[in-house]
Amino acid sequence: MSEQSTILIVDDELVSRYTVEVxxxxxxxxxEFAKNGEEGLKKAVELSPDLMLLDVMMPGMDGFEVCQRLRxxxxxxxxxxxxxxxxxxxxxxxxxxxxxxDDFMSKPYDRAExxxxxxxxxxxxxxxxxxxxxxxxxxxxxxxILTGLPNRSLLLERLTQTINSAKRTKQNxxxxxxxLDSFQIINDSLGHExxxxxxxxIAQRLTKLIEKSGATVSRIExxxxxxxxxxxxIVKDVSEMAQxxxxxxxxxxxxxxxxxxxxxxxxxxxxxxxxxxxKTLLKNADTALSRAKTDGKNAYQFFTTKMNEVALExxxxxxxxxxxxxxxxxLVYYQPQIELISGRIIGTEALIRWQHPELGLVSPAKFIPVxxxxxxxxxxxxxxxxxxxxxxKIWQQAGFPTLRISVNMSSRQFQSPNLLQMIxxxxxxxxxxxxxxxxxxxxxxLMAEEADELNNIISLLTELRSIGxxxxxxxxxxxxxxxxxxxxxxxxxxxxxxxxVKDIPTDTDDAAIIKAIVALAHSLRLYVIAEGVETLxxxxxxxxxxxxxxxGYYFSTPLCTEDMTKMLENVGxxxxxxxx
Numbered sequence: 001m002s003e004q005s006t007i008l009i010v011d012d013e014l015v016s017r018y019t020v021e022v023x024x025x026x027x028x029x030x031x032e033f034a035k036n037g038e039e040g041l042k043k044a045v046e047l048s049p050d051l052m053l054l055d056v057m058m059p060g061m062d063g064f065e066v067c068q069r070l071r072x073x074x075x076x077x078x079x080x081x082x083x084x085x086x087x088x089x090x091x092x093x094x095x096x097x098x099x100x101x102d103d104f105m106s107k108p109y110d111r112a113e114x115x116x117x118x119x120x121x122x123x124x125x126x127x128x129x130x131x132x133x134x135x136x137x138x139x140x141x142x143x144x145i146l147t148g149l150p151n152r153s154l155l156l157e158r159l160t161q162t163i164n165s166a167k168r169t170k171q172n173x174x175x176x177x178x179x180l181d182s183f184q185i186i187n188d189s190l191g192h193e194x195x196x197x198x199x200x201x202i203a204q205r206l207t208k209l210i211e212k213s214g215a216t217v218s219r220i221e222x223x224x225x226x227x228x229x230x231x232x233x234i235v236k237d238v239s240e241m242a243q244x245x246x247x248x249x250x251x252x253x254x255x256x257x258x259x260x261x262x263x264x265x266x267x268x269x270x271x272x273x274x275x276x277x278x279k280t281l282l283k284n285a286d287t288a289l290s291r292a293k294t295d296g297k298n299a300y301q302f303f304t305t306k307m308n309e310v311a312l313e314x315x316x317x318x319x320x321x322x323x324x325x326x327x328x329x330x331l332v333y334y335q336p337q338i339e340l341i342s343g344r345i346i347g348t349e350a351l352i353r354w355q356h357p358e359l360g361l362v363s364p365a366k367f368i369p370v371x372x373x374x375x376x377x378x379x380x381x382x383x384x385x386x387x388x389x390x391x392x393k394i395w396q397q398a399g400f401p402t403l404r405i406s407v408n409m410s411s412r413q414f415q416s417p418n419l420l421q422m423i424x425x426x427x428x429x430x431x432x433x434x435x436x437x438x439x440x441x442x443x444x445x446l447m448a449e450e451a452d453e454l455n456n457i458i459s460l461l462t463e464l465r466s467i468g469x470x471x472x473x474x475x476x477x478x479x480x481x482x483x484x485x486x487x488x489x490x491x492x493x494x495x496x497x498x499x500x501v502k503d504i505p506t507d508t509d510d511a512a513i514i515k516a517i518v519a520l521a522h523s524l525r526l527y528v529i530a531e532g533v534e535t536l537x538x539x540x541x542x543x544x545x546x547x548x549x550x551x552g553y554y555f556s557t558p559l560c561t562e563d564m565t566k567m568l569e570n571v572g573x574x575x576x577x578x579x580x
Contacts, residue, residue, distance in 0.1 A: 050125050063083055155218040160277070250262070331354075350408075435468040435470075493529055
């Protein structure tokens, strides 16, 4: 019995259809029937049969027209068609050939001839499809389906060949990994179809640019492309090629009536100094690419061994960060906040520290950005808030002067839909009155382009304020510093960044900025906190500007819980410790 091939019989005569069904019933084919040309075309699209047995003489659309339409359809152009006719004249057969028929049979059918011809044609068609499938699979295994460029697999194969050639000729091999800057914005704003069209345009530009240089361009994933070539002059050839690629990419692109300008960042590795095999060279080029993006984008960066060390350190840091909460490695330190007019400790800022079992105390500047990127800042931030609230309540129960505890909130935390519930839970779990909690937000948290998002931020801050929580804008002056959001958002205070306080005695611009911030805050009935106060000169300047609250090394470094408790034990009943 034959393999199950599908045969579509198109014939307007019931007797003819029945005859074919009887003659082929024992052959194991799947038989489908159509009563006219239009129905035959429709079923051909739906079924993609292995063979069409097509009657020539039919009312309406005859077999010649059916065949012509099949050949005009790219999906059906290769469908084998056997025309069946009672006409045995030469003219009809020539017309059938011109229409695209593969073979002819005459009515009435000869049983042996029908079976033999169908067996032969279906066998040849299956073989053709098998070859086409294998060719397609081979193509998909080696080429990117969107751009038609070599993919990672083929690139590695060609890179190996190029390295072997370079060994013999004593040349270098340059691997340039480039990635479009902010490509996700295009996908999000204009849609993925537009993004795909941009990738095609970039692929065409790169291909045209390198076609005479002997280089290879590949797309390995997303919006990342690789250019690879041999050279005997690394500095000149690679630098020129890199800058040429970046300049070319940054030319304006027209997509769906949108004028788009996109830039790229690039990382470069070189055989044999940065690796002696393809995978190592690609990895190191990607490492250099990450550095180029970090350093400001629209630029290229050569790989250095130091980058590998940094990347490895980052990987280790990520793996260990996942365990900090379960292994109780985090600590909260507290830095006192002093009221200038009285010298009293009126608050303290909760600052996270990581007590690593091998590395010791890890700076938050080192691990907080990584935690932000990994999304771990949300559970870590919740732990800090709960810990700080509990500790403040413990100090109150010990009879110390009541303090306001300030806790930093990251933008990732602020985007969490459960933030309000989490804050209320932390307060309820500690028993701390909300009036003794202050949340410090950076200016970027308050920036929203969409009206709904803006309203949600205002609603959340209003709800926090309504239960007594204070809201402070941290690092004020280093970001947007927009008057509009100060008027719209229910905040209590501005916190001057330490970068302005640092050079007060010598930098007139910083002094002017601080004067303006204090005046602005007071005009909006907000109080001002200055951080990073380290000298008497800074203190006197801030006092003269009527800054209300100070914190910094002039008074105290951030203290562990035990040391902060000892400090509170030494203050008077009203909390006064410093004579100002």
